[in-house]
Amino acid sequence: MTAESRPKKIILAAGGTGGHIWPALSFGEWINKNHAECEVRYVCGSRPLEREIYAAAQAEPVVLPVDGSPLAGRGMGQKFARMRALLASYGKAASLVKDFRPDAALVFGGYLSLPVIMACRRAGVRCALHEQNARAGKVTRLASKLGMEIYSGWSECEPLPNKRFIRTGVPVRDFALPARGEAWKNLGLEGEAPGGPVVVVMTGSLGSRAVKDELCRAAGEEAFKSWTFVFAAVADKIERPSENVWLLPKVWDAAQLYGLADMLVLRAGGSTLTEAAVLGLPALVVPWMQAADNHQFHNALAFAGENEGMIWTENDGHEALVSSLVRLNGIKGKNHDRAGDLRGRGGAICENLWSLLFPAV
Incomplete structure (x- = not known):
């Protein structure tokens, strides 16, 4: 041969x-x-x-x-x-x-x-x-x-x-997304899946405690009472510190998280951002500013320029975070025809x- x-x-x-x-x-x-x-x-x-x-x-x-x-x-x-x-x-x-x-x-x-x-x-x-x-x-x-x-x-x-x-x-996994109710059940969350906006937070462990604290603070404000915030890989077991906040352990089957989400809060790793782009999920990107050569900030700029995305850093402050989440919820699903769109690709x-x-x- x-x-x-x-x-x-x-x-x-x-x-x-x-x-x-x-x-x-x-x-x-x-x-x-x-x-x-x-x-x-x-x-x-x-x-x-x-x-x-x-x-x-x-x-x-x-x-x-x-x-x-x-x-x-x-x-x-x-x-x-x-x-x-x-x-x-x-x-x-x-x-x-x-x-x-x-x-x-x-x-x-x-x-x-x-x-x-x-x-x-x-x-x-x-x-x-x-x-x-x-x-x-x-x-x-x-x-x-x-x-x-x-x-x-x-x-x-x-x-x-x-x-x-x-x-x-960036090569990404081929996800078959479950319906929200199915994803909610598969993740082991109690009760019925929420009807309001669901924010899935996937910021890993890279200096993310401040991000988690700011988002939990936002979750308690009147503007977000009907929202649900789900944090992945931040606890040893499922916890519910407040009515609309859930803390999850590490979730290997990311399809369940993506199936649950209306929007994402992400660190700016190239793989995760590409998954959001391919799935057409709007994302608030929080680049880790200590990444080598500041590559996460460059990734965030590239993503936001071609997809439904916004950038927030810890230095921008709480009011900017709140404003970004509200604006992102308002624009989701409206920009499907950009030249760099990776949706479904x-x-x-x-x-x-x-x-x-x-x-x-």
């Missing part, structure tokens, strides 16, 4: 955070559904969270013994240990490439990409990088200098010039990536 006729094999390398990992898993799931003959091999790092996310998606990755960037280590001891782990990871990645014999590899940025990139380049395997953020990370900038193909989730990938990247969008994003990696002859 020739290389051209045998089933394709691909490595998808993503680690660090869910912002890198979920796009890889989403693309892999799309490949399994649409190109079942293709063999997908995932690669991740050794952090427990990484393996937890893959396990939740019922995927078994090859685990490299690296858990962070040598440049970000605390003190020379940790930096040296991470450098040793990076070298060991290169050895394991090289063995994987040699044994698996992939036709292509797609890495999703971050420190984990480096050993896979090096192993593929040495073996002559085509390797491209997907950048989920509108502001390119260090590894993405290095990959660009090496002449690698860069696929961007947004119309910009600063500081790269437009000719150095191809916009594909989750499958098209993955198709674009596949076509770039395996162009038709």
Whole structure:
């Protein structure tokens, strides 16, 4: 069997955070559904969270013994240990490439990409990088200098010039959204699903306590008495601190949260914002201002410029938060024809990536 006729094999390398990992898993799931003959091999790092996310998606990755960037280590001891782990990871990645014999590899940025990139380049395997953020990370900038193909989730990938990247969008999961009542029940919430506006808050743990406090304060005001605020991944078990506020533990099945929501409050991770865009859900975006290279603020700007979205930061104050929520509720569903609209295009994003990696002859 020739290389051209045998089933394709691909490595998808993503680690660090869910912002890198979920796009890889989403693309892999799309490949399994649409190109079942293709063999997908995932690669991740050794952090427990990484393996937890893959396990939740019922995927078994090859685990490299690296858990962070040598440049970000605390003190020379940790930096040296991470450098040793990076070298060991290169050895394991090289063995994987040699044994698996992939036709292509797609890495999703971050420190984990480096050993896979090096192993593929040495073996002559085509390797491209997907950048989920509108502001390119260090590894993405290095990959660009090496002449690698860069696929961007947004119309910009600063500081790269437009000719150095191809916009594909961020691969996202293919959601089948339940009806609100079904989602309410599936999430284990008591009583009947509310009839007024439902705000689902998915801001993670990145400095989000202040955001939660401000939203809970807003929930108690007269203007929001008929609204319901549901916070994901902020409690060990379901809690109801006030009549219209629910606190949930981590929810792996995000379709339930999206099925419940009239609007979202989100951090500005590229994957989550793309999910909101594809599903057509309006969102108040709260960028984490301590993100590397301020990439979350760049993501928020890119999202708000093409979708039903607004931006609020903790420095803007409570009155601006209240005003933004009211305005967002008023405009939802009115702007469906913008040039960058991703509504319903989750499958098209993955198709674009596949076509770039395996162009038709």
